[in-house]
Amino acid sequence: MQNNVEKIIIFDTTLRDGEQAPGASLNQKEKLDIALALEKLGVDAIEAGFPISSPGDFAAVKLIAGQVKRPAICALARAIPRDIDAAFSAVKPAKHPRIHVFLATSKIHMRYKLKKAEGEILRLAAKAVKYARNVCDDIEFSPEDASRTERQFLYRVIEAVIAAGAKTVNIPDTVGYAEPYEFGSLIRSIRENVPNVHKAVISVHCHNDLGLAVANSLAAVKNGARQVECTINGIGERAGNASLEEIVMGLKVRRDSFSGLKTSVRTEGIYNTSRLVSKLTGFAIAPNKAIVGSNAFRHEAGIHQDGVLKKRSTYEIILPEDVGFKVEGLVLGKHSGRHAFKERLKKLGYKLKEKEIDGVFKEFKLLADKKKEVFDDDLMSLVQEKAEGSVPSVWRLDTFTVTSGNRIKPSAKIKLTLKGKAFETEASGDGPVDACYKAIEKIIRHTYRLLDYSIRSVTRGEDALGEVNLRLDMGGKEISGRSSSTDIVEASIKAYIQALNKIAHLK
Ligand code: KIV
Ligand code: ZN
Numbered sequence: 001m002q003n004n005v006e007k008i009i010i011f012d013t014t015l016r017d018g019e020q021a022p023g024a025s026l027n028q029k030e031k032l033d034i035a036l037a038l039e040k041l042g043v044d045a046i047e048a049g050f051p052i053s054s055p056g057d058f059a060a061v062k063l064i065a066g067q068v069k070r071p072a073i074c075a076l077a078r079a080i081p082r083d084i085d086a087a088f089s090a091v092k093p094a095k096h097p098r099i100h101v102f103l104a105t106s107k108i109h110m111r112y113k114l115k116k117a118e119g120e121i122l123r124l125a126a127k128a129v130k131y132a133r134n135v136c137d138d139i140e141f142s143p144e145d146a147s148r149t150e151r152q153f154l155y156r157v158i159e160a161v162i163a164a165g166a167k168t169v170n171i172p173d174t175v176g177y178a179e180p181y182e183f184g185s186l187i188r189s190i191r192e193n194v195p196n197v198h199k200a201v202i203s204v205h206c207h208n209d210l211g212l213a214v215a216n217s218l219a220a221v222k223n224g225a226r227q228v229e230c231t232i233n234g235i236g237e238r239a240g241n242a243s244l245e246e247i248v249m250g251l252k253v254r255r256d257s258f259s260g261l262k263t264s265v266r267t268e269g270i271y272n273t274s275r276l277v278s279k280l281t282g283f284a285i286a287p288n289k290a291i292v293g294s295n296a297f298r299h300e301a302g303i304h305q306d307g308v309l310k311k312r313s314t315y316e317i318i319l320p321e322d323v324g325f326k327v328e329g330l331v332l333g334k335h336s337g338r339h340a341f342k343e344r345l346k347k348l349g350y351k352l353k354e355k356e357i358d359g360v361f362k363e364f365k366l367l368a369d370k371k372k373e374v375f376d377d378d379l380m381s382l383v384q385e386k387a388e389g390s391v392p393s394v395w396r397l398d399t400f401t402v403t404s405g406n407r408i409k410p411s412a413k414i415k416l417t418l419k420g421k422a423f424e425t426e427a428s429g430d431g432p433v434d435a436c437y438k439a440i441e442k443i444i445r446h447t448y449r450l451l452d453y454s455i456r457s458v459t460r461g462e463d464a465l466g467e468v469n470l471r472l473d474m475g476g477k478e479i480s481g482r483s484s485s486t487d488i489v490e491a492s493i494k495a496y497i498q499a500l501n502k503i504a505h506l507k
Pocket of ligand 2: 017172174205237420
């Protein structure tokens, strides 16, 4: 019998720090879908956003707080009353609301960014936590850039915020500078030097600038941290955050080394959650990404294949099914009925209304006519595309024709409709997609800079769906568009139109 099982709290910040990744801008419906998937995955806390940063962020946090019941819903705030007020009014509807207050404590941040001395920082930190505690019971405090903060000062700040009522103290390696031995010993030293440390949970939040975010987090756990902040697929500012799937599987697979520690994550849900986040953010997962990459469980070398056939554990330390990994689950074909379709969507974690199911089912039938086999990933693309319906389609594609070849200048003829009114034009370009985009620009009489364009095959085979993700520059704001089709030119046009509809909606 195991008596001393201690829980590692999994605090997911995909929707806050993850969403800060350049190019990852999610709409409210997408954020809610991710939050519901995280709830199902079993995370303990969801950092849903930074409400003061924009009205959209505020609304998304509030929406999530109202609908996601089991985990704590957390909102980020600087150590100032108006941030804290905004954070609280956004998380108030939650069953377990939390406010996360942060203030930088390293010399470099205090001197150059905040232009404040130690004494003032100490006072502001404690004051902000006290202020937040007046409205919300569950307060987390982060001394930003903690790993580069002078130790004695860090101890004083931590002691002061705990005395002011912080229940969790999060130690961020904000710039991903620490290395595992050092970071582990920082956590240990905090536990040994802060007199009231036992009154709070010590959390860690590691960035991946040197590729050490997961290693640093696990070193911290070994030294007494009991909350880990992480994101699905490791997305986040710059090189990202510690990846949730790697932390959780690290603790599980190496339970010999992390004995007596467990998380509440249902690991079989990892793969679908990872795919959902990838699709919604438009960030592809590298094939060699640990745990969720498409090659993570593939054995190429003959010796390895032979070994695995003889005994799986010769080369596999994780069972693919433990993380819900599927090579390409064949799901449905053109004869599949609505009931099977609905059940499959449910299994993939989607909660759709009957009317929404009808819409996606129609698209599925069209796709199944073009494609022999429809896989889970195809279905996820369809659902996401339909979910974009939360942005009203003022622009729609009616028809297009492209001419391309190695001896002719590619050209495109496109007909779009704007609120039912048709516009048709032709243009030529460097390639068929460029020609289409030039034709669209003629119609809308505006040129948006294309910041990024990528195309990938959703599954394998000649009839696979091609998924296009792009980002347009709208006066400094990045607007993303995504679409999929068995025709990559059509997917490219529709992705552009989706971005245009988002722009129209914003305007
Ligand atoms: O990286 C960081 O320091 C942060 C804080 C707000 C916790 O994201
Ligand atoms: Zn961060």
